[in-house]
Amino acid sequence: MGALPRAALALAALLGVSSAMLEVHVGTGSVFSVEGQQVVLPAWYTSRSQKKPYITWLLDREDADPFQILTYLDGVVKVEETELKPRVGFLYSVLTHNISVLINATRERDSGQYMCTVNVVDDVTSTGKNVGVINLTVLVPPAAPACQLHGDPAVGANVTLSCASEKGKPSPMYQWQRTAPTLQVFFPPTQDQARGTLKLSNLSLDMSGLYVCVAENRAGSAECSIVLEVHSTSAKAVIAGAVLGSLGALAIIIFFARQVVTYRRKKRDSQEEAANEIKEDAVAPKTPSWARNPASDTLSKTSTLSSIAGAREKPYGARPPSDTASILTATGSFRGPPPQGGGRTPNLSPPAVNGTPRRHQEPAPARGPVPPAGLAQVGAVPGMVLPQSRAGSLV
Template identity: 40%
Template structure:
């Protein structure tokens, strides 16, 4: 009978011990469904975590980022939330409203720098030492658009290398080369290096020309680039050389043409300036002409005309107009040289009548001559007369019939040679 009684006491003691353990928190546990979490860069990720065995109202929850040092991301203490001001600021939070036994953490707009280890802590007075767990986050980035290039000169029977490289990508991308046109072709090692992204083409031929594509890929995505390969044959090389030489020659010709046009324009401007100088208008007054009474004047068209020293009244009845004539010699009379000189016209006065300015009208203008001028000449002026009184007006002096150097000198005249003139009035 003692044995059954002892067995019953042992069972009761075990139950009591178990209940004490539960009350003391020895059965509290932290649950982490995923110890390794992956996410593509830019996406949102959730770090799942929960606990049991203790009351959430009396618990303190803290998420930390494990880098070179421990950095607090977010915490819940005594009913209040605290956030980090580091790289996670504004991007983290609890998935459920606190307090809660589900303490999962979300991170928005993930970055490559978010990769690393994360630690979760739950502190409760009924759980001595607290609850602690760790998990790893891996933020993957798709490769950036690769750059394709040709290393070497693609000549016939030559060797080249096609290179492909992406600047970004996590994990490191793999590269594959394929020919897409005019025919499809797939390449394998050792010609192709998937890690370095190179493709070696040896002993080039014309049928190797075409379009090649490089694909950079990793677990986050893939990107492509293209390149057109043209194998240069001897014909193509000669054509390229001819085109190059032709372009150089054309450039030289264009330069020479512009130089020629500039020189021609400059010469034309100089010739035009010289013509303007030669065709300049003659001066209104000649420096060597005498001034004063009886001097020579210049007509409107730039020619020299000879006039009489004295002024005669215009005939108001007979209108005979004689044009001025250009002459190479001018008779200039001195003061008083013809005053009082009267000579009878010869029987044959043809020469005299043909002289320029000779008045063939026998009728003289009506009026009287004025008194002699102070300088010895005669002042001719019209004096109005009544219609009944019309006195006789003496005739003007008649020039000698024969014009010789002696007669001109005897009359006080000076013989002057006048340079010839062109039609524009310029002196030649």
């Protein structure tokens, strides 16, 4: 950089302009540097005076007002900006009219517009001729990017690979590629080089492999990689399905259990209501009148029937049938219809044997239905069938 100002001064001397007015010159209007490297801002001035100049370098950043970083006054160099103090200075001796500035270990914040102003006591200059401007841009290489996988790499699914660097000036561009055994480079629209995304659709098992992302700008490059393993089934889906299935089965069991409990409860309540209705509507059974008769009455009636049966077993004279039913008295005597022959009652007493009169026997009743009055006297109930002998008589 120092050869350019010297050649310019020599050329000015040859052209006879060494006695021209004061003027500042710059080697280039824009300078680029990579962060961490060294940079030179080339500048020189022309003047017919031999006295020492007054030189000032200023920095105008986008986020701040212009401020002084370096000065030369009465042979003394002074760095005004503390951030640049250990890294900035003049490249050559000022007395050589070469006022180029050297900046070591540049940083991104060193970027901006640098202005150089020169004044000499006994020299005349026109407005703006004594100022030189150089724009410095410090480039920042991409930081190591981070590669990420978005989505489940199952067969038939869609996933997205992303790649991003935290810093880089200018903003880096991203390029995805698949490495060996199958080398493949991707282009838009599959990948977005500005955003660093790569979309893979309808995955298959042969799409598994190592994918590398390269972030690159004018200052340099960096890369990251990710291994894509495509599987045939989704473990998450299987687990989720199992969990949902278990919950569904549990819900069904609980539902049916509640239905069974409700059904049994309703059935029990209905049975209890039916039992209560039966108890309320039921009438106590009535004891039959014959069951309430004392035992003595039953024995008396039984004895009467037995005596009647005994009397009937003995022979007796035949009598014509009567239209009127015979009636049994309470004492066992027979009361029949009046005699038909003149109203006299025949003597049915048997003759005496050896001077001893025989027991008087009552004539047997006519065969026929026993009237209800007679049955009531012997303790029978309506509908009751009395025992009979082979001849049809009561037993």
